[in-house]
Amino acid sequence: MLRRMSTEDRRRREREARETLFIERAHARIREDGLLGLQMSKLAADCEYATGTLYQHFESREDLLAAVAARSTRARAARFHAIPGLELGTRARMLAIVLTDIDFAAGNPDYYRLMQYLVTEVVWANVSAARRTALLEAARPISEAVRAVVAEARANGDLPPAREMGEEEMGLGPWALNVGMQSLANARGLLDAYDIHRPYDHLIRHFHALLTGWRWEPRLDPDEPAVVRAETARVRAALAAAGIDTRPVEREGAAAD
Amino acid sequence: MLRRMSTEDRRRREREARETLFIERAHARIREDGLLGLQMSKLAADCEYATGTLYQHFESREDLLAAVAARSTRARAARFHAIPGLELGTRARMLAIVLTDIDFAAGNPDYYRLMQYLVTEVVWANVSAARRTALLEAARPISEAVRAVVAEARANGDLPPAREMGEEEMGLGPWALNVGMQSLANARGLLDAYDIHRPYDHLIRHFHALLTGWRWEPRLDPDEPAVVRAETARVRAALAAAGIDTRPVEREGAAAD
DNA sequence: ACAGTTTTTGAACTCGATTCAAAACTGTCC
DNA sequence: GGACAGTTTTGAATCGAGTTCAAAAACTGT
Incomplete structure (x- = not known):
């Protein structure tokens, strides 16, 4: 027995x-x-x-892809866990979330491509229900981090409590902005055709515009390149000090060797 | 001869x-x-x-898909042509662009799915160069409309001329926001998992936040649901008055029958 | 009418995901 | 120890859809 x-x-x-x-x-x-x-x-x-x-x-190739994506997503999500606890204002922590994701994407260029491919109806349809929920679940800590920061900002008055909008829905703006920019940046030849370069710099500036538009304090003028850059540097330093990992996923399992 | x-x-x-x-x-x-x-x-x-x-x-199945997408994109782009000439302020015309695109997506739910699938590396790699440029070219009128409205807004003082940013790069914000929201809205089960509904309403509000953050006049508080709704209605009315077509693509070729 | 050229045809080919009957393995009971 | 039932692994066979290409048909100018 x-x-x-x-x-x-x-x-x-x-x-x-x-x-x-x-x-x-x-x-x-x-x-x-x-x-x-x-x-x-x-x-x-x-x-x-x-x-x-x-x-x-794995029920199918797509199912395997979803499993790979879930694993990467777990690694990605882990980076966000500590952000709500950083010694930064709420707005700076929101920026920290965006920067962390930009860094992740830079270190794992295949990640967004895979995700983009996965959520395609053709592919998604062949992913088993279990893996779908696993993938959604893997991303939970990210939205949780966003939710926590938004909630705190509302509680302490950094952000006026918006009518008809939950924390999730407030976070939806930066989220969509992020996803959209990743999409555009990944579509080979697209931004080049419009002579747009350094999309992530623009992402950061539009992100500040968005938050300032919501009156998220301390307001920051997106049109002050020096200020924007300084703030980015400050938040990056805080992230580094907190030891938030910025290495690509492939290395993270190295300890197991 | x-x-x-x-x-x-x-x-x-x-x-x-x-x-x-x-x-x-x-x-x-x-x-x-x-x-x-x-x-x-x-x-x-x-x-x-x-x-x-x-x-x-068509060189391949993907090539055919790109051709289908180009055709739809041409129909989509045609709707934007008249927008810069509407009797509305620059900011309202910017909203008109976003609303037109939302309506197009609503009337042609397969369009964004197809585009999303197409720009996937796996698929895009099998599209012939000619079709790629044709597709990019088909979308040109859209960015042209955006560029024109941004340029006019800067010229007449509605929008402060941003440093280190061309018109295209200013339009990149709303564009990314739009693309991102479409992506999220199309990923089956994703927004539901976060209990987020009516994503396009939120898109409009975040859009206003973004423009207000850039100090695009007349500034509009994204947190005034009644004001936002009224503005949406006003711009929709102007679009309808200008006869900007909101029917799905499939009907547009009907005249050729 | 005819020889040469272009276009069309659709059966055959390819290639990779998926299946499934047979083989190998595992633990159990006499 | 060995026969037996159940489980897991195997990889050759199957399947399906995209793609090719040799032959047939259509067309061209003389």
């Missing part, structure tokens, strides 16, 4: 280890060869398992 | 007509059965041509 339980335990652990192996190798392949470079049979062979075994973990 | 030229002419016309047929039928299929419902051989059969003939017009 006891023996059986411990064997079952071991088998579950082994199964999980194998799943992790699949996910990590898949991620590596995507990083190296792009999404097209990921082939189910090749990946299985890479990991020294049969194709069928891979399908015992 | 003359005969040859006129035959060549007729053939070119026929070829173009056939291409249009392919594109329209493809669009219809996508509208009815989704992106997955579009199959090259089925589409060819639908149009009573062989599969190979389809491939004389």
Whole structure:
């Protein structure tokens, strides 16, 4: 009886280890060869398992992609956890969230591409319900961080309490701005066609405009490049001091080696 | 000699007509059965041509999708042409642009999904260079409308001339906000998970916050629901008065029947 | 009518995701 | 120890949709 339980335990652990192996190798392949470079049979062979075994973990290729995305999202989300507790005003902490995400995107260029591809109806339709919720769940800490900062800002008067809007809906603005800029920045050739460069600098300025428009104190004029830059530097320094990791995801598992 | 030229002419016309047929039928299929419902051989059969003939017009399935997108984009872009000339202040005309796009998205729910899918690296890589530029070109009138309104606003003092920012870069904010919100709104289950509803209402409010943050006159407090609603109604009325078409794309070719 | 050229055709090919019957393995009971 | 039932793994076979291309048809000018 006891023996059986411990064997079952071991088998579950082994199964999980194998799943992790699949996910990590898949991620590596995507990083190296792009999404097209990921082939189910090749990946299985890479990991020294049969194709069928891979399908015992993932219902489909899309399901595997969702699992990879969930893992990366967990790494991404972890960075936001400490932000609400930083020694900065609420508005600066909001900027910290945006900067953290910009840095993450810079360090993991495949991440947004993968997410963009995943939420496509064609792909999303083939992701199992379990993985979908897992992916949404993985991102929760991010919205939680935003919610917390917005709530605090309202409580202490930095931000007037908006009518007909919850904390989530206030956070929706910066969120959409962020997602939209990532989208545009990732669409090869698009911004170039309009002769727009350094999209993330513009993201930061428009972000300040948005917050100032909501009267989030201390108001900051988005049209003062020196002020904007100084504020960015100040918040980046606070992030670095708090030891918020800015390395790409691939390195984070290194401790396990 | 003359005969040859006129035959060549007729053939070119026929070829173009056939291409249009392919594109329209493809669009219809996508509208009815989704992106997955579009199959090259089925589409060819639908149009009573062989599969190979389809491939004389489009290098690949993705290429065809890009052609469909370009057609829709042209229809979308046409709506923006008249906006800079409307009898409204610059800020209201900016809102008119956003509202027009929201309406377009509402009438053509497959459009943003298609675009989102297209700009994915995996898909975009298989689109021929000619179609890529055609698609970018099709969207030009939109950015042109934005550019014109921003330029006028700066010229007449509605908007302080921002340092280190061209008209395009000023328009990038609303653009990113728009794209981002469409993205989020289209990702099935995403906003629901955060209990956010009516994303386009929030888009409008954040849009006002953004413009007010840039000190675009007349400033409008995004936190005055009644004022925001009234302004939306006023601009919508002006759009309707100008006869700016708000019907879905599928109907627009009806005159050709 | 005819030889050469272009266009169209659709069956065959390709390639990768997915399946599933057989093989290997595991733990149990006599 | 070995036969047995259940479970897991295997990888060759299947499947499906995009793409190709050799042959047929249509067209061209003479």
